[in-house]
Amino acid sequence: MKKDKDFHLSDPTWCAGCGIYGIFASLKKAAVALDLDPEELVLVTGIGCHGRLNNHFKAYGFHALHGRALPVAQGVKLSNPSLPVVAISGDGDAYSIGLGHFIHALRRNINITYLVVDNRLYALTQGQSSPTSHRGYVSASAPYGTKENPLDGPRLALASGGTFIARGFSGNPKQLASLIEKGMTHRGFSFIEVLSPCVTQNKVNTIQWFRENITQIDEDPKYDPRNRTQAQGKLTHEGKIQVGLIYVDDKPSYEDLVMPDRDNPLVWNDLNPDIERFEKIMEKFQ
Numbered sequence: 001m002k003k004d005k006d007f008h009l010s011d012p013t014w015c016a017g018c019g020i021y022g023i024f025a026s027l028k029k030a031a032v033a034l035d036l037d038p039e040e041l042v043l044v045t046g047i048g049c050h051g052r053l054n055n056h057f058k059a060y061g062f063h064a065l066h067g068r069a070l071p072v073a074q075g076v077k078l079s080n081p082s083l084p085v086v087a088i089s090g091d092g093d094a095y096s097i098g099l100g101h102f103i104h105a106l107r108r109n110i111n112i113t114y115l116v117v118d119n120r121l122y123a124l125t126q127g128q129s130s131p132t133s134h135r136g137y138v139s140a141s142a143p144y145g146t147k148e149n150p151l152d153g154p155r156l157a158l159a160s161g162g163t164f165i166a167r168g169f170s171g172n173p174k175q176l177a178s179l180i181e182k183g184m185t186h187r188g189f190s191f192i193e194v195l196s197p198c199v200t201q202n203k204v205n206t207i208q209w210f211r212e213n214i215t216q217i218d219e220d221p222k223y224d225p226r227n228r229t230q231a232q233g234k235l236t237h238e239g240k241i242q243v244g245l246i247y248v249d250d251k252p253s254y255e256d257l258v259m260p261d262r263d264n265p266l267v268w269n270d271l272n273p274d275i276e277r278f279e280k281i282m283e284k285f286q
Helices: 020-033 050-056 067-080 092-095 099-108 153-159 171-186 207-213 230-235 254-258 275-283
Strands: 040-047 060-063 086-088 113-118 165-170 192-194 214-216 241-248
Touching: 020 050, 020 113, 020 254, 040 050, 050 060, 050 086, 067 086, 067 099, 067 214, 086 092, 086 214, 092 099, 092 113, 092 153, 099 153, 099 192, 113 171, 153 165, 153 192, 153 230, 153 241, 165 171, 171 241, 207 214, 230 241
Parallel strands: 040 060, 040 086, 086 113, 113 192, 165 192, 214 241
Antiparallel strands: 165 241
16 A cells, blocks of 8 residues: 655755645645556656755656746656646746746646646745735835736636636645545646745745635535536635635547547657668758
8 A cells, every 4th residue: 555655755845834845745645545656657847946846756757947847747748648747836937937838738638737836926036026926015026016916827727728727725735635636537637726825935925824815615515616607706706715626627638639549659659760761861961
């Protein structure tokens, strides 16, 4: 029987109290619940404090360029569809430089899981405002307060055709692990935004602030996550931040549409060119 320690490569070095500890724990619990082996999972991270996860989580890992976690993760999945792939970005990584990739991944519906660690600032580079910082937030890059409205990831995901949309909280790793597990078993692109306080740089959106300002979406007994209209209503309703499974829909994944021969994936093919054919091609350039 697998245990969390099977996915524990080394002890993390994040700041004491960092929300990413909860995400680290949740990822391990989800992998155990799915009965995976470390060599059966790929973890792709972007640039940010979350990027250190590859140093501590035992699985195949790729530390991508800023904003480019999704292109790498999609490439891995299309090359070897049998591998479960989890991509992780920060709110700046995902919603700023990587925003175009995010929207197109949603509409493609490639079968990967995408976690966005939302601490509402750029933590690794000393606390600049990010796309999710609230208007008026004072930071190193906005000493007189941020002037832009914050971006809402789940609302954007729903508008972009997302088929699995959820929001978790790093302070509730049990629920977050369950959401990750559900996302990884969903056939299609599963997006999970994770509210994760930065204890060092963000003195406004603290763990206590999040606890006071979130509400569980499933506390509404009439809520149906398969009802798009209800999901839209919850996400546009002014009030506390909705946490839980927001929306899910069963649609063909990208692989279902373009890769009917998944029993013969790219990684199993001999990609070396025939030497005689290669030499014949090269003759044209002599």
